[in-house]
Amino acid sequence: MCAVLVFQGYWLEAKLSANSLPSFYNNYIWISMPFPITISAGQYYFTLHSIFEFLAFFVAFRYFIFLRKKQQDLIESENRTWIIIGAIFGAIIGSRLIGGLENFPEMVSAPNKLLYFYQNKTVLGGFLGGLCGVELIKKIIKEKNSSGDLFTYPMILGLIIGRVGCFSMGVYEETYGIVTGFFTGMNLGDGTLRHPVTLYEILFLILLWISIVQVEKHRILPPGMRFKIFMMAYISFRFLIDFIKPHYTWQVGLSTIQVTCLAGVGYYAALYFSKKKLYLRK
Numbered sequence: 001m002c003a004v005l006v007f008q009g010y011w012l013e014a015k016l017s018a019n020s021l022p023s024f025y026n027n028y029i030w031i032s033m034p035f036p037i038t039i040s041a042g043q044y045y046f047t048l049h050s051i052f053e054f055l056a057f058f059v060a061f062r063y064f065i066f067l068r069k070k071q072q073d074l075i076e077s078e079n080r081t082w083i084i085i086g087a088i089f090g091a092i093i094g095s096r097l098i099g100g101l102e103n104f105p106e107m108v109s110a111p112n113k114l115l116y117f118y119q120n121k122t123v124l125g126g127f128l129g130g131l132c133g134v135e136l137i138k139k140i141i142k143e144k145n146s147s148g149d150l151f152t153y154p155m156i157l158g159l160i161i162g163r164v165g166c167f168s169m170g171v172y173e174e175t176y177g178i179v180t181g182f183f184t185g186m187n188l189g190d191g192t193l194r195h196p197v198t199l200y201e202i203l204f205l206i207l208l209w210i211s212i213v214q215v216e217k218h219r220i221l222p223p224g225m226r227f228k229i230f231m232m233a234y235i236s237f238r239f240l241i242d243f244i245k246p247h248y249t250w251q252v253g254l255s256t257i258q259v260t261c262l263a264g265v266g267y268y269a270a271l272y273f274s275k276k277k278l279y280l281r282k
Contacts, residue, residue: 035172036048036169036173049165055161060155063153063154067150075145083134083143083147087133087151091126094133095121095125096121096125097117098122098124098256098260099125100120102257123162124234124264145223156209159205163175163201171189172189176195177244178245184196184200197241228268235264
């Protein structure tokens with residue numbers, strides 16, 4: 001028996017019984033959405049992903065401007081501008097480089113290597129590439145103050161918004177999980193139940209945001225520590241979540257993302273252990 005529902009303008013098919021599903025799902029309603037989700041404007045169609053990708057950058061930057069006005073920024077405006085430029089170019093290069101190396105055989109067989117790298121990107125590579133760009137610029141302009149704390153909450157907000165867009169693509173963008181019989185499994189567009197890893201990431205980011213806020217209520221973190229906590233937590237999460245994502249695996253048994261995560265964790269672990277005190281009590 002099938003019932004067709006309309007929810008927020010999208011057709012959702014609710015199946016009260018499905019032989020193709022694990023027995024756990026029998027007698028439960030399985031909601032499936034048509035992926036990728038698109039929005040029509042007259043004769044034009046836009047993917048929800050493209051809209052949320054723009055919103056992620058726009059809202060995150062406006063939030064950064066708000067926080068910078070609300071909090072005292074120890075970095076002069078000119079130097080902050082150069083730091084933002086370094087972050088942008090570093091993120092562009094890093095996201096494309098790591099994204100292009102995620103599937104090495106596909107990269108090797110690509111007829112146009114530059115186009116292939118341009119079309120493939122990953123947030124993790126963007127973060128680490130942006131970090132390298134910032135550190136390089138800071139050495140050039142001789143800026144000694146930590147610059148990451150003001151970026152932390154806007155980055156988390158931008159990630160949450162962006163991941164909503166990634167979820168709307170289902171299996172048509174490489175942000176989905178492997179097939180599963182777990183109760184969180186969802187049909188992301190190919191008729192099988194998969195881990196909705198983008199929803200896992202959204203939940204993780206919300207909990208991480210709340211956790212950092214709570215830590216700062218009871219501890220005085222040294223400059224830059226808020227950003228380091230975020231990066232360490234997010235890199236560790238991405239390393240673990242890749243075990244339930246389909247990917248090209250290197251001979252070491254890990255994906256490109258996971259190898260990159262290990263490099264990032266090593267870098268930040270060295271910074272942590274070099275600190276005599278990670279925080280002070282308020």
